[in-house]
Amino acid sequence: MAARADDGVFDPQGVEWTRVSPRLATVRRIGSAVGHLVMLVPAVVLALVLDRTWILLLWLPFGVMLVVAQVLIGRQVAAIGYAEREDDLLVREGLLFRTLVVVPYGRMQYVDVSAGPVDRRFGIATVQLHTASAGTDATIPGLPPADAERLRDRLASRGEARLAGL
Amino acid sequence: MSADPGDPAEPARSHEPAAPTTRPAEPGGRQPLDGAAGPRVPEPGAEPEPGAEPEPGAEPEPAPEADGTWQRMHPVTPLVRGWAALAVLLFFVVQQRGESFVAGEGPGGADAGAGPLGRVQLLVSLGLIGGGVLVVAAWAYVSWRVTRYRVGEEVVELRTGVLNRQHRRVRLDRLQAVDVVQPLVARLTGLSELKLEVAGGSGSDVSLAYLRSGEAQRLRRTLLARAAGVGVDEAGEAPEAPEREVLQVPVDRLLLSMARSAWPVVGLVVVVALVVVVVVTGEPGIALALVPGLFGVVAGVWGAFARGFGFRIAASADGLRLRHGLTETRAQTVPPGRVQAVRLRQPLLWRGPDWWSMQMDVAGYAGGGSDDAGKETVLLPVGTRAEAVEVLSLLLPDPGCEDPAGVLAAGLAGTGREHGWVDAPRSARWLDPVAWRRLGYRVTGTALLARRGRLVRQLDVVPHERTQSLGLEQGPLQRRLGLATVVAHTTPGPVTPRAEHLAAADAADLLAEQAARARAARRSAGPELWMTSLARSAVQDPAAATGAHEPGGTAGGPAAGAPAARVVAGEPTTTREEDVSPPVSREEPRWREDAP
Known part of the structure; x- marks a missing residue:
């Protein structure tokens, strides 16, 4: 039933999950590395100004977090998946805190496709579905732009076909 | 009448001077041009008493045509909106006058000495105040001039803004709820705000503030009828859907419920904290620090009371009607299925x-x-x-x-x-x-x-x-x-x-x-125009439609009419394909414990 034994709840029967591009992991790793390395700058500056090399050790927690994040990001990205069923779209994500969102096509209000500069460099984009509810968090990151646009158009046309009022 | 150049609505208005000359020729005659050319809301000053319904025939009838005409809010609107600012201004003026009066009297007959300087000061301050008032009044006037709305068959449009202009168009089949709100000052002047709620995040509603209360009610009926897909007659008049009062919340129960809520506990905590702090420190001044907390409690209690005061719920064909409020009253209409x-x-x-x-x-x-x-x-x-x-x-x-x-x-x-x-x-x-x-x-x-x-x-x-x-x-x-x-x-x-x-x-x-x-x-959900199915069924079964209007029916007669009509309309939305049951006795609330 499931790839992993404890995965049953988040793996409804008969659902073929589509994984997102592993390039998303690269992008996220870069982002995480930049974020953590920025914290190194004040440490280096302080160490140079005060001439105390041990100040660099203050960055160590960030370094540990960076290593952990680099390892985890791969698994996190692998956990992201989506599936287009006949009437609704399923999106799941998360390792520790898992979520699965079921969005009926007829409930979609609009679809966003977005891509930041790094995303574009690595050739991925994010598709986000919006319903009338603020609670709907159906975001599919890490799709190749062509796939993202195809998905968007497909979702939009399906949404139109099954459109329902609020 | 209008000085706005390049306004799309103006061509209709440019015929206006001709309209009064043609109108007396056919007194009471309701020519289609009439509504299109005539102003719905009279000129400021032309309407001495707000709240008075226009005489039939004497006034160009107040019904919007199919495409509607651009109309303005009630001329008193800026005063109702800005009464607080006005009060502050008046306060300052009075204070200023009082101070100069006292200062003039103080030296005792020194009016001649202090006179020229004091008078200049007075003149300057009066001039400043007067200029400020003029600017504010001009702004309010222009803002009122440019705020116009138009009610069409399927849409409502609202234009606002002096510098940043906004033209909002709302489809009536997307209407989620209609509220008539009356803040205290508006109540005193017989005005109401009509709020059309649509789903679209913050600030998506269309607020028509302020209209005469009668006009607001009439517009509410018309809009709800059109949103429901029911035709309105040529004059744009829709009959008030008969309503059945479901319940009222008595004031004593409201007060008791608040006494049994968390508010007394919070109040008690604040007071106890106050006493303890003062006793421990021996400095009553510290108590002042807790005064804001006390204010918060009082404001919260008052708010809950004022909101829940006089709460009434009624059921009607165009939805659930909620009315409540002590100082600011609010009459909400939430259509079925919203x-x-x-x-x-x-x-x-x-x-x-x-x-x-x-x-x-x-x-x-x-x-x-x-x-x-x-x-x-x-x-x-x-x-x-x-x-x-x-x-x-x-x-x-x-x-x-x-x-x-x-x-x-x-x-x-x-x-x-x-x-x-x-x-x-x-x-x-x-x-x-x-x-x-x-x-x-x-x-x-x-x-x-x-x-x-x-x-x-x-x-x-x-x-x-x-x-x-x-x-x-x-x-x-x-x-x-x-x-x-x-x-x-x-x-x-x-x-x-x-x-x-x-x-x-x-x-x-x-x-x-x-x-x-x-x-x-x-x-299987019903159509957005929730009354279209009802209108069809009413044509097939006239007795069902007229039954609701019968006066002197049994207690269940007129009352049952509204929910029955509502249920017919709401039926597709509340049944599933597999368990469609015949629409019998649906008007009886079946959740109730004493239901059969």
Whole structure:
């Protein structure tokens, strides 16, 4: 039933999950590395100004977090998946805190496709579905732009076909 | 009349000087050009008493044509909106005058000495104030001039803004609710604000402020009729849908309910803290620091009282009508099927008299301004269980299950698996040690019910066709305990239905089943123009349509007419394909315990 034994709840029967591009992991790793390395700058500056090399050790927690994040990001990205069923779209994500969102096509209000500069460099984009509810968090990151646009158009046309009022 | 160049609405107005000359030729004759050319709202000053209905025939009739004409708000609007600023200005003027008066008298006959300088000062200050008043008045006038609205067959348009112009067009079939709001000053002057709520996030509503109260009511009827898909007559007049009063919240019960709420506890805590601090430190000055807290409590209590004062609920063909308010009154009309979710709530101290409060999600309400937060989404401030059940059955006439009273009772106060409820497993006690026995859900043919809370009991009800999307959540602890939470996403509002800490298998079942049910319910959901089916049925069965207007019917006669009509219209939205039952005795609230 499931790839992993404890995965049953988040793996409804008969659902073929589509994984997102592993390039998303690269992008996220870069982002995480930049974020953590920025914290190194004040440490280096302080160490140079005060001439105390041990100040660099203050960055160590960030370094540990960076290593952990680099390892985890791969698994996190692998956990992201989506599936287009006949009437609704399923999106799941998360390792520790898992979520699965079921969005009926007829409930979609609009679809966003977005891509930041790094995303574009690595050739991925994010598709986000919006319903009338603020609670709907159906975001599919890490799709190749062509796939993202195809998905968007497909979702939009399906949404139109099954459109329902609020 | 109008000086705005290049305004698309102006061509119609340019004929206006000719209109008065043609009009006397056909007194009372309602020519189509008349409404298109004549101003709906008279010129400022031409209307001496607000609230007076125009004489038939004497006035160009106030009905919008099919395409409508651009109309302005009532000329007093700037004063009603800006009365606070005006009061402050007056206060300063009076203060200034008083001070100069005292200063002039003080030296005793020194008027000649201080005269020239004092007079110059006085003149300068008066000039400044006068200039300020002029500027503000000019701005208010221009702002009033450019604010215009137009009511069409399918849309309402509103133009606002002096520098940043805005032209908003709202489709009537997207109307979520219509409110008539009267702040205190507007009440004194006989004016009302008409708010058209549409789903679209914050600031998406169309506010027509201020209109004469009669005009606001007439417009409300017309808009609701058009939004419902019912034709209005040539004059744009729609008859008031007959309504049946469902309940009133007595003032004493409101006060008692507040006495049994958290407010006295909060107040007591603040006072005790005050006394303790003063006694310990021996410095009464420190008490001043707690004064803001006390103010907060007083403001909160007053707000809750003023909002719930005179709360009345009535059912009519065009929806649920809520009226409430002490200083600022609010009359809300929520059409059938526009309530997205309902929460029933019972704080600990309300358990004795078995009182319940109700809140609702309506797509237009939550996005409104923050000053309206909490005012619009109250469905029932406090009511007996029977009243709450009756309101619920108005919103969801078909419970879609056997023994609805039992299901509801189990949802309101019960635990365990009685009446088809699915509760949380024992392992949930680690995550919710107090209330885990109460956690649970029940899926009926028409709605999802989720209960929780042991001290403060809660029951959320979401019709299947109103669910936007579904979520399944599982944190690390839940995963270890084999639990998961199912969330039904509804439009923004106070009700966030969650079925917490279910057994993983139950959660998976609920998710799959709920997705299927919501799909089926959406397919059979009624049209956006909710009265079109009713209008058809009324044509086929005239007796049903006229029955509601019969005077002197039995107590059930006119009263039953409205809900019956509502149910006919709402039927497709509340039944599923597989369990369509004949529409018999639907007007009887079937959630009720004493129902057959």
